[in-house]
Amino acid sequence: xTKHQMSQATTCPVARSVxxxxxxxxxxxxxxxxxxxxxFGDFQQGxxxxxxxxxxxxxxxxEAGIFQVQPASDGTSYQEYVLTPQGQSLFPVVxxxxxxxxxxxxxxHEAHSQLVDTATGQPLPLMQPVAVDGRTIAPxxxxxxxxx
Amino acid sequence: xTKHQMSQATTCPVARSVxxxxxxxxxxxxxxxxxxxxxFGDFQQGxxxxxxxxxxxxxxxxEAGIFQVQPASDGTSYQEYVLTPQGQSLFPVVxxxxxxxxxxxxxxHEAHSQLVDTATGQPLPLMQPVAVDGRTIAPxxxxxxxxx
DNA sequence: CAGTATCCCTCAAGATACTG
DNA sequence: CAGTATCTTGAGGGATACTG
Numbered sequence: 001x002t003k004h005q006m007s008q009a010t011t012c013p014v015a016r017s018v019x020x021x022x023x024x025x026x027x028x029x030x031x032x033x034x035x036x037x038x039x040f041g042d043f044q045q046g047x048x049x050x051x052x053x054x055x056x057x058x059x060x061x062x063e064a065g066i067f068q069v070q071p072a073s074d075g076t077s078y079q080e081y082v083l084t085p086q087g088q089s090l091f092p093v094v095x096x097x098x099x100x101x102x103x104x105x106x107x108x109h110e111a112h113s114q115l116v117d118t119a120t121g122q123p124l125p126l127m128q129p130v131a132v133d134g135r136t137i138a139p140x141x142x143x144x145x146x147x148x
Numbered sequence: 149x150t151k152h153q154m155s156q157a158t159t160c161p162v163a164r165s166v167x168x169x170x171x172x173x174x175x176x177x178x179x180x181x182x183x184x185x186x187x188f189g190d191f192q193q194g195x196x197x198x199x200x201x202x203x204x205x206x207x208x209x210x211e212a213g214i215f216q217v218q219p220a221s222d223g224t225s226y227q228e229y230v231l232t233p234q235g236q237s238l239f240p241v242v243x244x245x246x247x248x249x250x251x252x253x254x255x256x257h258e259a260h261s262q263l264v265d266t267a268t269g270q271p272l273p274l275m276q277p278v279a280v281d282g283r284t285i286a287p288x289x290x291x292x293x294x295x296x
Numbered sequence: 297c298a299g300t301a302t303c304c305c306t307c308a309a310g311a312t313a314c315t316g
Numbered sequence: 317c318a319g320t321a322t323c324t325t326g327a328g329g330g331a332t333a334c335t336g
Contacts, residue, residue: 011260013249014179014242020253022170022245024309031162040318050310055319065252078318086252093248094162096240097170101161104213104234105168112159172329188298198330203299226298 020064021090025049025057027097030066030083030090038080039072066090168212169238173197173205175245178214178231178238186228187220214238 010016021027025047032046044054058081061067066087072078083090098115106112114123158164169175173195180194192202206229209215214235220226231238246263254260262271 011258012179013246013253013260015176015249016253017245017249018172018175022172022175024166024170027166027170028163031160044318051319052311052321053309056308076317089248089251092244093241096244097165098161100237100241101163101165103237105161105164110159112161192298199299200301200331201329204328224297 017093021066021093023057025053026061027094029054029057029061030087031094033067033081033083033087034091034094038082039078040081043081061087165241169214169241171205173201174209175242177202177205177209178235179242181215181229181231181235182239182242186230187226188229191229209235 021030028047029043032043037043037046040054040058043049043058044051047054049057058067062069062081065084067081068084069079070082072080095115102112116123169178176195177191180191185191185194188202188206191197191206192199195202197205206215210217210229213232215229216232217227218230220228243263250260264271
């Protein structure tokens with residue numbers, strides 16, 4: 001089954017999301033965007049990705065509605081890549097990945113980058129599980145892919 | 149920069165998580181596991197993935213500590229692949245991907261699979277944002293990748 | 297049924313050089 | 317600086333056949 005056939009067929013939102021953003025670079029580009037990066041060169045330097053690859057990914061992400069291109073804010077004639085509302089809605093995905101990584105992929109005393117509240121400047125531990133209607137839901141209480 | 153070099157260098161939890169699970173199949177395998185799938189053949193049939201690919205992915209996921217292999221519960225001599233606690237902790241990631249997909253990758257009347265509360269049998273809309281210390285946090289209030 | 301082994305092939309990724 | 321064009325390489329994925 002090809003990717004395209006799959007995207008036509010699947011009724012699973014997880015699968016569709018995976019097709020769009022679950023690749024090596026897309027999520028890191030989005031992460032950097034949340035950190036304020038907007039320019040091609042800054043993405044490129046920060047990620048260490050080949051220019052051609054970055055150009056392709058950004059194009060895909062624009063087509064997917066995650067980024068939009070707009071004139072540079074500093075008056076130069078270049079472009080900026082900024083998250084659309086749809087792209088900003090990926091925040092919980094990035095946070096969930098971050099929380100999981102912090103918890104399982106680092107040693108107890110190993111340093112890692114942290115989430116910071118831009119209002120207070122304080123680090124946000126952010127270790128609460130996803131909440132449903134004000135209560136916490138554990139994996140055992142739900143089935144992820146039940147078709148109804 | 150190779151993948152391995154990257155895994156040694158990065159202090160970003162998002163990047164480490166991406167290395168482990170952000171590929172085309174891994175997250176779908178985890179999704180199916182949350183839906184109760186445990187056997188090789190069931191994963192294979194459900195995903196439509198090549199056997200060899202599935203075997204590789206499952207091996208990687210076991211090595212990463214996301215799945216563990218255990219004797220089949222039905223008395224046959226085969227194995228079952230079940231999520232470890234670390235693997236179950238990917239629940240928020242899968243849910244976040246699901247929510248985003250539901251919201252942006254489906255038409256208003258297009259059917260999709262849903263999350264179901266196994267206790268009540270009711271579908272869970274699950275559209276609340278990630279909570280921090282009991283309050284809701286919006287993307288604008290935080291930086292994802294600030295190193296502190 | 298549950299994998300493993302093999303072959304083939306496509307595409308993603310990197311490097312480099314070039315253009316506006 | 318911000319891309320585009322081109323080439324090469326290698327890993328990932330599919331199909332098939334084989335084994336316990």
